[in-house]
Structures are given as C-alpha cells and as structure tokens.
Amino acid sequence: MGVTRLKRFGVLYGAVLILFTAYLLLDTFVIPRSYAPVSTETAEPLPDSAFETEEDLSEFDYHDAHIRVKLSEYREYDTDIYVAEVFLSSAEYLKAGFAKNTYGKNVKQTVSEMAEASGAILAINGDYYGSRETGYVLRNGILYRDKRDKTCTDLVITEDGDFVFLPEKDNPAATLTEMGAWQAFSFGPPLVENGEVAVGKHDEVLHALASNPRTGIGIVEPLHYFFVVSDGRTKESAGLSLYQFGCFMQSLGVSKAYNMDGGGSSTLVFLDEVLNVPTSDGVSIEERSVSDFVYIGY
Amino acid sequence: MSTSDIDFSKIAKALSRFYLPASLVTLLFGAVYEYFSHGVWSAFMVYAFLFPLLFGRFFWETVSARSLKPNYPVLFLFSENASVATLTVGFLVRGILEIYGTTNWLSPFYFVVGIMLAVISAAAWFL
Numbered sequence: 001m002g003v004t005r006l007k008r009f010g011v012l013y014g015a016v017l018i019l020f021t022a023y024l025l026l027d028t029f030v031i032p033r034s035y036a037p038v039s040t041e042t043a044e045p046l047p048d049s050a051f052e053t054e055e056d057l058s059e060f061d062y063h064d065a066h067i068r069v070k071l072s073e074y075r076e077y078d079t080d081i082y083v084a085e086v087f088l089s090s091a092e093y094l095k096a097g098f099a100k101n102t103y104g105k106n107v108k109q110t111v112s113e114m115a116e117a118s119g120a121i122l123a124i125n126g127d128y129y130g131s132r133e134t135g136y137v138l139r140n141g142i143l144y145r146d147k148r149d150k151t152c153t154d155l156v157i158t159e160d161g162d163f164v165f166l167p168e169k170d171n172p173a174a175t176l177t178e179m180g181a182w183q184a185f186s187f188g189p190p191l192v193e194n195g196e197v198a199v200g201k202h203d204e205v206l207h208a209l210a211s212n213p214r215t216g217i218g219i220v221e222p223l224h225y226f227f228v229v230s231d232g233r234t235k236e237s238a239g240l241s242l243y244q245f246g247c248f249m250q251s252l253g254v255s256k257a258y259n260m261d262g263g264g265s266s267t268l269v270f271l272d273e274v275l276n277v278p279t280s281d282g283v284s285i286e287e288r289s290v291s292d293f294v295y296i297g298y
Numbered sequence: 299m300s301t302s303d304i305d306f307s308k309i310a311k312a313l314s315r316f317y318l319p320a321s322l323v324t325l326l327f328g329a330v331y332e333y334f335s336h337g338v339w340s341a342f343m344v345y346a347f348l349f350p351l352l353f354g355r356f357f358w359e360t361v362s363a364r365s366l367k368p369n370y371p372v373l374f375l376f377s378e379n380a381s382v383a384t385l386t387v388g389f390l391v392r393g394i395l396e397i398y399g400t401t402n403w404l405s406p407f408y409f410v411v412g413i414m415l416a417v418i419s420a421a422a423w424f425l
Contacts, residue, residue: 003309006372013380020407021387028395028402131400205399212336233336261399263336281334 034104036144038097050089050223062121062271067093067296069122071270077244079211079237082268082275083252084122084227086296091161091223096126096139096183096294103137103144105130108289111267112274120295123269124215124227127187128261130291135186136168138176139292146173149186155258157183161222163256165190183294185260191216191246192257201243205259211239213266213278217294218254226252227294229268229275233282264288306369310362313379317354321347324386328393335397343393349386353378367423374422381415384408 051068062069066089074081088094097118099109107130115123129137135149141159150169157163159180166175168186176184189205190198213232219225228249232239240248242259249257264280265288278287325347332343357378361367388408395402 006375009376010379013376014383017383017387020404021391024391024402024404025394027404028400029398128399131398133401133403281336 030106032104032106034102034107036103038101038103066090067121076248077240079230079232079240081228081230081248086122086225086227088223091159091182093296093298094157095297096292098292108291110287110289111293112269112287114293115269115295116272118295118297120297121271122227123293123295124229125261125265125267125290126292126294127185128265128290129186136173136176136184138181138184141182143173143177152186153188153190155185156181163219187260189259191259192218192249192254195255197246197250199242199246203242211241212263214240214245214262215260215266216245216249216257218249218252218257220254226254229266231277233279234277265290307362310358314355314358314362317350317358321351321355324350338397340393340396342389342396346386346389346393349382353382371422371425374419377415377419377422381412381419384415385412388412
C-alpha cells in the first residue's frame with residue numbers, strides 16, 4: 001500500500017465519519033419519529049363542584065365549578081417570576097399532553113400551540129421527554145416509556161392528586177402502575193421536600209452553572225398546586241439557580257416542589273396568552289418548540 | 299505490503315504540522331460552543347482538543363524529532379490518525395449532546411471504534 005492508497009483510505013474513512021456524524025445529529029435533533037398516536041378525548045366535568053360555594057371568587061383570574069386559578073407576579077433575585085395558584089376538584093383536570101398528540105422523538109410544538117389545541121386553561125412546559133432516550137414517560141395514566149434513567153428522580157402525581165418523588169434506580173416502571181400513577185415526569189431534581197429546600201446551593205441540572213429560566217410545580221396539599229415559571233437570560237431578568245428556585249418555591253408554602261425542563265423551554269400560558277418571556281438566547285423572544293406540556297383543563 | 303516507497307520522516311513532519319491547527323480549530327470550536335451554551339458545561343466539549351494535541355501534534359513531533367523508528371507499518375499510520383479523528387469527533391458530538399441535555403444510542407460507537415483503532419495502532423507500532 002503506497003502513500004496514495006493510504007490517503008484514499010484515509011479520505012474514505014473521513015467521509016464515513018462525517019456521514020455517521022451527520023446522521024447521528026439529524027437523528028438527535030431533526031428526524032421526527034412517531035411511536036404512538038395519543039387519544040385526544042377530553043374529560044366531561046363532574047356534575048358537582050367540590051369547592052365551597054360561599055368563597056369570594058373575585059380573587060381568582062379563572063374559576064368554574066372544578067378549577068380555580070389565581071395568578072401572581074413576583075420580583076425576586078433580579079428576576080420576574082410568574083406564579084399560578086391552582087385549586088382543583090379532581091386530579092383528572094391536571095393533565096399532560098404531547099406535541100401534535102403524538103408520543104415520539106423530534107415531534108415538537110410550542111406550549112401555546114399545544115394549549116390552544118387542547119383547550120387548556122393553564123399550561124406549562126413538561127419534562128421534554130423527547131430529548132432523551134431514557135426516563136419513564138407516563139401521561140394521563142398511560143405508560144409510554146419504561147426505559148429507566150438511573151440518575152433521575154421522578155415526580156409522580158397519583159390519581160388522588162398527591163405528589164410522590166420516585167427514584168428510577170430503585171423502582172422499575174411497573175411501580176408506577178402499581179401505585180396508581182396519573183402522571184410521571186422524569187426530569188428534576190425535587191426542589192422542596194417536606195417543606196424543606198431539597199437542593200444544595202451548588203446543585204444544578206447536569207453541568208449548568210448559570211442562572212436560568214425555570215419551570216416548576218409545587219403542591220400544598222392534594223388538589224392545591226403552584227405552577228411557577230421564571231424568566232432569565234435577559235437584561236430584565238437574570239434567571240434563577242436551582243437553589244434560588246427551591247427557596248422561592250418554599251416561600252410559597254408548598255410541601256413538595258419539582259423542577260421541570262427549563263432554559264428556553266420555560267413557558268407559562270394562561271387562556272392562550274403567554275405570560276412569561278420565553279427565550280433561548282436572551283435576544284430573540286420566542287417560544288421553543290418542545291415535546292410535551294402539563295396543563296389544567298378538561 | 300511494501301513500504302519502501304514511503305518517506306516516513308516526511309509524513310511524520312507533515313502530520314505534526316497538520317495537527318497544530320487541527321488542535322486549535324477544535325479548541326476554538328469548543329470554546330465558541332461553550333460560550334453560547336448558557337453556562338451548561340461539558341468536559342467532552344472542553345477537552346476534545348487534547349486528542350489532536352497530544353496524540354497528533356506532540357506524538358508526531360516526537361516521532362519526527364527523535365526518529366523513533368526508521369519506518370512503521372502503513373496500518374499504524376492509518377489506525378493512529380483514524381483513532382485521533384474518531385475520538386476527537388466523538389468527544390465533540392458527546393459535548394453537543396450533553397450541553398443540549400440529550401442522548402443518542404449511536405454516540406458510544408465513537409469510543410468503541412476509536413479505542414479499537416488505538417489498540418490496533420499500538421499493536422501495529424511493534425510489528
């Protein structure tokens with residue numbers, strides 16, 4: 001084999017390496033794959049309300065017989081934080097959905113598009129399950145992915161509306177169905193547990209060091225929740241560290257809180273209006289398309 | 299396999315020259331990518347440049363300067379360079395995936411193939 005043939009072989013190997021890399025990146029970020037269509041049936045509201053009827057309803061930004069939502073805006077840690085306090089008569093109105101009603105990979109929509117399509121009253125981004133190949137995915141009582149992510153502690157919302165933190169490394173996917181899980185999200189970490197901040201000052205999602213936009217859900221008691229989204233990466237809002245986010249959630253009085261996908265994904269939609277300032281780069285203010293969302297609705 | 303027509307010292311010098319800008323480009327790519335990653339840090343992205351620097355530039359510089367061998371098998375020439383290229387690209391790709399917070403089942407292939415090529419090149423060195 002001479003130098004010329006060696007060069008040819010090297011060029012051939014380089015071409016294979018480039019093509020392989022191109023395919024890998026397309027497979028990761030571009031090529032949509034549908035694994036399962038999802039039923040889009042909406043629940044019929046229960047005939048009677050569980051709420052006390054003599055309460056003053058004027059404080060709520062939305063209320064009906066089964067759902068009450070109160071919005072607030074805070075300024076903490078040089079960051080705008082949007083809070084939706086939610087009261088439900090049943091956990092079945094705390095729902096989750098997939099982009100284009102499809103469980104898959106690289107199937108994406110903005111939260112506002114998904115919220116509009118589902119008639120959501122209130123919506124936030126979910127755990128962006130589609131960007132990973134592992135981590136349990138259980139939505140509206142149906143288990144879609146049972147591949148374990150041993151690094152992840154899930155948020156499980158039970159059928160009665162309570163929150164349970166479930167480390168995947170200790171629990172096979174069958175545990176979710178055995179415990180009657182209504183929703184399971186694989187992101188985290190848990191921010192507040194038993195009313196105490198559960199993250200350290202230097203804890204972060206993977207190797208993220210900077211303050212970021214955040215999305216989280218907290219529970220005061222079953223059927224009483226806080227949906228929280230913070231801005232970040234902009235001149236107006238620095239963003240929160242996980243610890244700051246945990247402290248803020250704790251200040252709301254939640255007993256448990258869980259961190260969802262954040263950064264450019266963080267979005268809060270109320271009655272088809274985006275309330276926060278979603279941005280990936282701090283320059284262009286636009287919603288990121290994601291694979292799933294969590295919402296309050298029928 | 300005949301190697302009599304190959305000027306190995308010339309090849310070693312050429313490879314040594316090639317790997318310095320290759321290391322700098324890799325370092326620059328990693329630095330720029332990290333700059334725009336909103337503080338998400340990946341060791342794979344940051345240290346990818348070490349492959350072309352250590353196993354490219356420094357290795358071939360040493361081979362060239364010290365004339366460690368009068369000649370070496372063509373198999374070594376191929377597998378050593380292919381190993382460096384594969385591991386460098388593998389680290390960069392793993393860095394991209396890590397910074398985005400995603401995974402791909404194909405990414406381990408870089409490391410499997412890269413290490414296999416490194417083992418082959420080490421064995422071929424002593425042929």
